[in-house]
Amino acid sequence: MKILVVAATKAELTFLYQHFSLQEGDFIEDKKFDILITGVGMVATAFALGKHLSPKYNLVLNLGIAGAFDRSIELGGIVNITEDIFAELGAEDGENFLTITDLGFGESAYNSKNSIKIGLPKVSGVTVNRVSGNERNIKNLVKRLNPKTESMEGAAVLYACHQERIDCLQIRSISNYVEPRNRDKWKIGLAIKNLNDWAIAFLTDMN
Numbered sequence: 001m002k003i004l005v006v007a008a009t010k011a012e013l014t015f016l017y018q019h020f021s022l023q024e025g026d027f028i029e030d031k032k033f034d035i036l037i038t039g040v041g042m043v044a045t046a047f048a049l050g051k052h053l054s055p056k057y058n059l060v061l062n063l064g065i066a067g068a069f070d071r072s073i074e075l076g077g078i079v080n081i082t083e084d085i086f087a088e089l090g091a092e093d094g095e096n097f098l099t100i101t102d103l104g105f106g107e108s109a110y111n112s113k114n115s116i117k118i119g120l121p122k123v124s125g126v127t128v129n130r131v132s133g134n135e136r137n138i139k140n141l142v143k144r145l146n147p148k149t150e151s152m153e154g155a156a157v158l159y160a161c162h163q164e165r166i167d168c169l170q171i172r173s174i175s176n177y178v179e180p181r182n183r184d185k186w187k188i189g190l191a192i193k194n195l196n197d198w199a200i201a202f203l204t205d206m207n
């Protein structure tokens with residue numbers, strides 16, 4: 001099985017690079033898996049996947065950190081995001097929001113498709129261009145979509161895999177709660193360590 005590991009930043013895969021003694025670079029081809037570092041956000045992710053995603057891959061593994069709306073998920077906890085929604089794709093209509101589906105232009109929600117048994121909590125997430133940090137916007141997002149997590153790339157990866165009919169998995173570790181911005185409370189180091197421990201075990205088992 002050939003896996004494409006996709007992450008926004010190299011920092012999120014620090015220990016994976018070390019463990020597998022990988023060369024530096026944003027696209028690394030190894031024997032059993034390749035790594036693609038896309039840059040942060042949906043546009044950079046779509047562009048990078050447009051260049052590198054191909055039918056030679058049996059699975060795309062999207063790894064990264066994420067914010068959590070749900071306080072029952074602990075910081076550093078790892079989740080399997082099986083549904084991801086382009087939260088801002090659509091039109092404002094006064095106080096209402098019309099999704100791209102409401103507008104008749106397609107889908108805003110995508111699911112990860114695979115047949116791999118993953119012993120992690122399955123959650124639904126949203127993907128945004130700007131990290132939510134405003135109380136009113138957060139309440140609206142929760143009321144409208146009831147997401148458990150938020151990232152800046154997830155839905156773009158699921159979309160690309162859906163378009164190319166390639167299996168995918170989105171695994172993220174929670175670095176922060178979605179709340180008015182307080183960077184001091186983010187546990188990025190813990191989230192990256194736990195994410196990498198999980199990914200190293202997964203990639204070792206798969207090979």
Ligand SMILES: O=C(O)c1cccc(C(=O)CC[C@H]2O[C@@H](n3cnc4c(=O)[nH]cnc43)[C@H](O)[C@@H]2O)c1
Nearest residue numbers: 008009011012040065066067131132150151152153
């Ligand atoms: O400051 C650092 O040391 C550092 C190291 C690695 C990565 C980062 C990032 O900020 C990565 C940005 C990445 O994080 C995702 N993310 C995390 N929390 C949220 C959130 O609450 N809402 C949306 N996205 C979030 C996102 O996918 C970015 O790609 C910093």
